[in-house]
Amino acid sequence: MGPLVICLIVCGCIAAACWLLSVLTHEHSWVDRIWSIAPVAYVWIFAASTGLADARLVLMAVLVTLWGARLTFNFARKGGYAPGGEDYRWGYLRDRMPRWAFPLFNVFFIAAYQNALILLICLPALTVVEAAPSPLGLADVLVALLFLALLVGETIADEQQWRFHQAKAARAATGGASEPRFLTTGLFRYSRHPNFFFEQAQWWAFYLFAVTATGAWLHPTVAGAVLLTALFIGSTWMTEKISRERYPEYAEYQKTTSAIVPLPPRAAAVRVTN
Template identity: 70%
Template sequence: MTALAVCLVLCAAITAATWILSLITNEHSWVDRIWSIAPIAYVWVFAASSGFDPRLVLMALLVTAWGARLTFNFARKGGYRPGGEDYRWAVLRERMPRLGFAAFNLFFISIYQNALILLITLPALTVAEAAGTPLGIWDVVLAVMFLGFLVGETIADEQQWRFHRWKATERAAGRTPTPGFLQSGLFAVSRHPNFFFEQAQWWTFYGFAIAATGAWLHWSIAGAVLLTLLFAGSTVFTESISRGRYADYDAYRSRVSAVVPWFPRATRAEASVTAGR
């Protein structure tokens, strides 16, 4: 079997397993639980099939570091424990008819997302097909960029982790946490910095296909494009929940960039004060 065939069989098995487990447990975060694990397997399959081409080994090591960090963060939040379902699925179940959500679970959560997990790793297939091209300065640049984005996501997740622990402590003490959502650190320049760094890593991963072939456009860019679209939808859905929970979330949205970190905008009130000086 070719490396792609092995990955397709593995993806089909994971897809079936996550869907069946969702039916058995009535939890719909099984794809979330393998999101940080399956890509490691896929990329190492391509690396092994190439005879451990240096560029593919570098890519596999970077994805392994990405997966280890993400798995740790997901585990400490209780994602692997029974009942560790993403809170957004429960909200979506309430908004959709039962049969509609069942179809959504099969076709989007299980099939589409598992296919996407494989797709984001397929720049490794492009690199495998160009195996033998020597490593160069652009591979070093891409590796440094990937690690920089990995550090950024680590910081964002750590800030979020500490904030939610503080919220839990406040509630345990009978106090209402104020503010109710994180607005400091990286979250002062992006409402979803972890989303930004996650996507940036996979766009950088695609860059290795460019470095290996010298061509800017390959069909394997589809994974990064579709991942960005997924996060765009996730951002809208997540913020619809936050806007319903926090009265001041719209003010936060008006001054802070949605995803790409950028300088905060002045609110209308602040702009009026500034103009009156």
């Protein structure tokens, strides 16, 4: 079997397992739990299909492994793998959908579509497999450095968010002040969701390896990055809706700070009173 067929089989098995586990446990974050793991497996499958002889594919697999290790660590320390570690947004949707609709949403979107998307974002590796073999060049080095820079950016954003919520929890435990109620400093001064920006950008950078391997800018495998961006648009909208409901003053933060792409604040300073 070719590497794409193997990946499709693995993807189908993972999707079925995620659905079955969600039914058995009544938690719907099983896809979230494998989001940082499955891409590592997929890209190494593509790299292994060449006997690890293609340096570009090995480089891509190593970079995705670093991405996966970092994201898995961050997800684990937030309790994502613990029982009851369901993403709050699934509960928010479940409470607002007709009772009959959410099981269908779980099958077709949470389990099936998201697992398909996880495979799609890895398919630039398929383009490299199918391209005429060529040695690594300066363009590959630049793309790898870009990917690593974006990885560092997401690491910083997640660390800032982690420390903020740890401090917030510590204040609450001792009866201290609840403010600030959400993060508006560090990278969050320039973007309301810098971690979202860096996550998406890494997969656009990953696609660039298909460009360096072929010399052509457009390939069908760009669909993964496009659909991931579309998913983040919807996720951002929902996250912000929930934030506005919890914190009415969040609307002021929205007025001064870019939603995704880090940009200079639109006010002289962002007040940390939210």
